[in-house]
Amino acid sequence: MKPVAIFRHAPPEGPGYFATYLDHHRIPWRLIGVDAGEAVPADPRAFSGLVFMGGPMSVNDDIPWIAPILKLIRDSVAADVPVLGHCLGGQLISKSLGGTVSRNPLKEIGWGDVSVVDTPVAEQWFGHAAPAFTSFHWHGETFTLPPGAVRVLTNPYCENQAFALGPHLGMQCHIEMTPEMIELWCSSGAREIERSQSPAVQSVAAIKAGMDRHLADLHAVADGVYARWIEGLR
Numbered sequence: 001m002k003p004v005a006i007f008r009h010a011p012p013e014g015p016g017y018f019a020t021y022l023d024h025h026r027i028p029w030r031l032i033g034v035d036a037g038e039a040v041p042a043d044p045r046a047f048s049g050l051v052f053m054g055g056p057m058s059v060n061d062d063i064p065w066i067a068p069i070l071k072l073i074r075d076s077v078a079a080d081v082p083v084l085g086h087c088l089g090g091q092l093i094s095k096s097l098g099g100t101v102s103r104n105p106l107k108e109i110g111w112g113d114v115s116v117v118d119t120p121v122a123e124q125w126f127g128h129a130a131p132a133f134t135s136f137h138w139h140g141e142t143f144t145l146p147p148g149a150v151r152v153l154t155n156p157y158c159e160n161q162a163f164a165l166g167p168h169l170g171m172q173c174h175i176e177m178t179p180e181m182i183e184l185w186c187s188s189g190a191r192e193i194e195r196s197q198s199p200a201v202q203s204v205a206a207i208k209a210g211m212d213r214h215l216a217d218l219h220a221v222a223d224g225v226y227a228r229w230i231e232g233l234r
Contacts, residue, residue, distance in 0.1 A: 001028060001233070002028075002234065003029050003048065005041065006019065006029055007050070007069065009053060010055040012181070013181075014181075018226065021222065030047075035055075041072065044079055045081060048082075049083070050072065050073070050081060051083070051085075051086075052084070052090075052093065054089065071096075073093055073096035077097065077168060082167040082234075083170075085171060087138070087173070087174055091141065091142075091143045091172075094145070098147050099144040100143070100144045104140060104158050105157075106200045108139055109200070110138075110200075111210050112135065112137050112155060114134075114153045116131055117152050117154060118131075119150060119151075121164050125164055126152055128220075129220075129224065135161075135221070136173065136177045137200070139158075142158050142159075142172060143160055145160060149164065152169075175222040175225060182211055183208075186204045
């Protein structure tokens, strides 16, 4: 099998639990560190699927690798190579396919419930987690649904928590978290948390207090989502 390409946009936001899942199922993968200057591949058909992780930047920023990634996603969808996006990755998928990305009414940081939309498509992706589950969040922007996509997750703070389009899935929330990632993000983002006035932002203490319990449940959710996604790998 060709490897799954995993795109890292910032050093603290690596593949996390997604890589653990692939390793467990003996699916080869290759990390592409665009944050380290690695070139964006030109042909998505060199991979069985493309996965885009998070990052603190905006997809609307003038960053050299954003335009090539947007084109790669469009080419991937046209070639039926599955794409998967986590947070910034979901925003990249939305924008590449005709959606827009803008400031969310409220910043979300920490643990928060998301609801599975009552539709057949949402059932396919998140039926094992219905009617709701606790996910991890760290975002200030949000995406609209690109043409043809179906909303599959939502919550009161961010209407579009995830969308599906055939074998492709874009998420605003983070299901790939590990203890190490949470510790690192809380350390590097402590000032952002302190300055936030949003009711959807938790303190570092609250995030860490619920970490072990929430991660075990979140990994069970991720297992089901990733299992559905790898069904489409070429």
